[in-house]
Amino acid sequence: MFERSGFHFFTFRGIDVAVSPWYLLLMAFYMFSPMLGSGSGNAANAFFGGLMTVLAITVSLIVHEFGHGFVAKFYRLRPSILLHGFGGLCSHDIASSDKDDALVVFAGPAAQLVFAGGVFLLNTFLLAGLNLGTATPLLSSFVYALIFFSVFWALLNLLLPIWPLDGGQLFHLFLRRLMPEDKARALALRVSIFLLIPLGIFAFMKAGIFLAILIVYILMYNFQLLNSGQDLAGRASGARAAQSPASAFQDELLGDAERALADEDFREAYRVCHQLRSTGAMPDKMLARVWEILAVSAVAMERFEEAESYLERAPNTAAVRRARELAQPHLG
Numbered sequence: 001m002f003e004r005s006g007f008h009f010f011t012f013r014g015i016d017v018a019v020s021p022w023y024l025l026l027m028a029f030y031m032f033s034p035m036l037g038s039g040s041g042n043a044a045n046a047f048f049g050g051l052m053t054v055l056a057i058t059v060s061l062i063v064h065e066f067g068h069g070f071v072a073k074f075y076r077l078r079p080s081i082l083l084h085g086f087g088g089l090c091s092h093d094i095a096s097s098d099k100d101d102a103l104v105v106f107a108g109p110a111a112q113l114v115f116a117g118g119v120f121l122l123n124t125f126l127l128a129g130l131n132l133g134t135a136t137p138l139l140s141s142f143v144y145a146l147i148f149f150s151v152f153w154a155l156l157n158l159l160l161p162i163w164p165l166d167g168g169q170l171f172h173l174f175l176r177r178l179m180p181e182d183k184a185r186a187l188a189l190r191v192s193i194f195l196l197i198p199l200g201i202f203a204f205m206k207a208g209i210f211l212a213i214l215i216v217y218i219l220m221y222n223f224q225l226l227n228s229g230q231d232l233a234g235r236a237s238g239a240r241a242a243q244s245p246a247s248a249f250q251d252e253l254l255g256d257a258e259r260a261l262a263d264e265d266f267r268e269a270y271r272v273c274h275q276l277r278s279t280g281a282m283p284d285k286m287l288a289r290v291w292e293i294l295a296v297s298a299v300a301m302e303r304f305e306e307a308e309s310y311l312e313r314a315p316n317t318a319a320v321r322r323a324r325e326l327a328q329p330h331l332g
């Protein structure tokens, strides 16, 4: 649904942050649109005010996504962050349980709320004490935008059970505890659609066409998911995941990966294994072999940082032990 790529922005603690052209466009729009409405004398003020808002939104979104990112990294799910036209996205490998998944999702809004609280305290006890608030209206507009947007975005994400917002994902994970996955996904998407329709009408009448189009877009995405039967969590309910038979497609991919490994085409073996993982749940035995191939290939390609997490998950076979020995000097 959302664009998946962008320009590399920075890397922090091994987590890449990218920015999509749509994000830059949207922020430019926010920055320059107040200027258009103001008289010539106020244009500079309006511009700097807009700039503070854009900076505050960007900082706050990054805090939110790093909330997801750090927990995903803790579970070794190789997170990466993208700021895109609809906010932020933290992509990562499929979590191995619903509990891990829920913690990753919850951490985003939680980080943002804690951050807003911290900024509020800092502002109340430090900045206000120094009387910077009146001395520099730009700083104070930045601080207020930071607090306001963080609380707004965190609550919006947490409280609305709309897919694919954080609240929608948590609601789906909650429903999975009560009912089988096919019922849970259908109910989660229907509730999401049920909420999006009045929201879209409200946005169209009160908040402008841009938000209305965005909501219609998300609505169509929800309908499409509901009709396609596509997996929402990327992981079938616990009990069934363990027993699910490998599909013919998965068998075929594993065969490709084995052949590539035998030919010492590690890049291809690695690529095919990632493709295989994106197909969803697979039998434990197959998954163990996938970890093994990923670990051996990553070490052969000297991508030791990635290899580390695969080596940990891979079964203790001779090939894995050898790969561990090769990787050992390169790991901290």
Ligand SMILES: [Zn+2]
Pocket: 064, 068, 105, 108, 109, 157, 166
């Ligand atoms: Zn989030």
